Amino acid sequence: MNTLDKKYQDLLQDILDNGTKKQTRNGEVLSVFGREIRHKMSEGFPLLTTKKMYFKGIVTELLWFLRGDTNIKYLVDNDCHIWDGDAYKAFKNERLEIHRKIVRENPTCDFQPWEETISKEDFIESIKTDDEFAKKWGSLGPLYGKQWRSWKHMGPKSQKEMLDENTNWPWKITEIDQIANLISELKTNPDSRRLMVNAWNVGELDEMVLPPCHYGFQFYTRELSDKERQKWVIDNIDWVRSAEDPEHEANKYLYRGEPKIYGDTVPTRAISLKWHQRSVDTFLGLPFNIASYGLLLEIIAKTVNMVPDELIGSLGDTHLYLNHIEQAKEQIGRKPFELPKLVHSKTDDFYKSLSENVSLFGHLDPKDFQIDGYQSHQTIKAPLSN
Numbered sequence: 001m002n003t004l005d006k007k008y009q010d011l012l013q014d015i016l017d018n019g020t021k022k023q024t025r026n027g028e029v030l031s032v033f034g035r036e037i038r039h040k041m042s043e044g045f046p047l048l049t050t051k052k053m054y055f056k057g058i059v060t061e062l063l064w065f066l067r068g069d070t071n072i073k074y075l076v077d078n079d080c081h082i083w084d085g086d087a088y089k090a091f092k093n094e095r096l097e098i099h100r101k102i103v104r105e106n107p108t109c110d111f112q113p114w115e116e117t118i119s120k121e122d123f124i125e126s127i128k129t130d131d132e133f134a135k136k137w138g139s140l141g142p143l144y145g146k147q148w149r150s151w152k153h154m155g156p157k158s159q160k161e162m163l164d165e166n167t168n169w170p171w172k173i174t175e176i177d178q179i180a181n182l183i184s185e186l187k188t189n190p191d192s193r194r195l196m197v198n199a200w201n202v203g204e205l206d207e208m209v210l211p212p213c214h215y216g217f218q219f220y221t222r223e224l225s226d227k228e229r230q231k232w233v234i235d236n237i238d239w240v241r242s243a244e245d246p247e248h249e250a251n252k253y254l255y256r257g258e259p260k261i262y263g264d265t266v267p268t269r270a271i272s273l274k275w276h277q278r279s280v281d282t283f284l285g286l287p288f289n290i291a292s293y294g295l296l297l298e299i300i301a302k303t304v305n306m307v308p309d310e311l312i313g314s315l316g317d318t319h320l321y322l323n324h325i326e327q328a329k330e331q332i333g334r335k336p337f338e339l340p341k342l343v344h345s346k347t348d349d350f351y352k353s354l355s356e357n358v359s360l361f362g363h364l365d366p367k368d369f370q371i372d373g374y375q376s377h378q379t380i381k382a383p384l385s386n
Contacts, residue, residue: 004046008050018032039311049377051331056078063365140209148179195218267306270308271307271308294308299364305352305355342370
């Protein structure tokens with residue numbers, strides 16, 4: 001049963017009915033504050049059906065985050081263009097500043113600003129074909145991936161480190177891999193209340209092309225009941241699922257609380273994810289965010305051998321741009337289809353290795369994730385506000 005599309009449509013209607021009109025840095029919006037959206041992963045993968053979603057783009061961006069990458073070349077090479085506008089805008093601003101400096105120092109020169117001579121299309125083509133250009137101009141600053149995988153931290157040196165370096169300077173800069181720490185904690189202390197990853201690094205916000213909109217997330221796990229484990233076995237172990245007799249002798253072990261007959265592959269815990277978002281472009285951005293965090297939940301669940309349970313979005317400034325209103329009304333009027341199922345092509349052995357070596361995130365490819373049974377209404381086009 002698909003309740004997700006209905007919840008999303010209700011949120012769109014809530015903004016239309018109760019939103020306050022505001023002027024923002026990139027256009028007028030209708031805005032409400034403090035909303036929440038919830039989805040049970042057992043109902044299907046959270047890819048909205050009331051408009052067609054670009055699943056490959058969702059996967060590509062999330063893998064980009066998990067790789068710790070902040071340069072758009074990986075995105076461009078995989079035909080994902082959601083950050084093109086931000087990179088091009090940063091490029092133009094930098095070139096304009098260079099132009100102003102030249103003019104200040106040489107008032108009589110006839111120098112044409114780069115932003116007038118290089119189109120966005122040419123800029124992206126250069127990112128794709130010129131590695132040096134991409135290295136110099138493709139970076140978006142220390143945003144999501146940098147914070148998830150290598151949060152910069154200044155901490156004290158030990159006495160031994162100071163002696164070894166023959167210095168009195170007591171501080172050192174280290175980088176913290178929050179995803180590696182998260183996976184380790186999930187494996188060793190799954191009931192921890194500190195299963196969190198944060199992207200809101202106050203000291204580096206000014207270096208980012210855009211401060212994080214979805215700025216942090218938290219995981220929560222619980223033990224599965226014997227009945228839930230039994231269902232997992234029937235759904236996921238082929239010889240059990242294909243057994244004609246529902247009272248198959250092997251199945252009875254689970255009802256008696258003895259699931260170990262199937263080995264340690266049967267999960268013992270369910271895992272949920274709640275993400276926090278300060279600013280929500282509800283028509284274009286939120287459907288993307290829902291699916292992205294649904295995919296993150298699926299990946300982490302596979303990595304630590306748990307069952308994806310509940311996905312929750314905690315939404316701050318939740319808005320509709322005025323030039324998205326008619327599109328929102330069209331989507332509200334559409335009848336949802338059933339949600340699809342996510343299919344992983346990587347083996348359980350790969351995810352087991354990933355749980356021990358997070359560098360293997362770099363081995364995940366957008367083609368490793370497919371959706372089965374996705375039926376949707378047509379795309380609804382709307383302008384993106386950078």
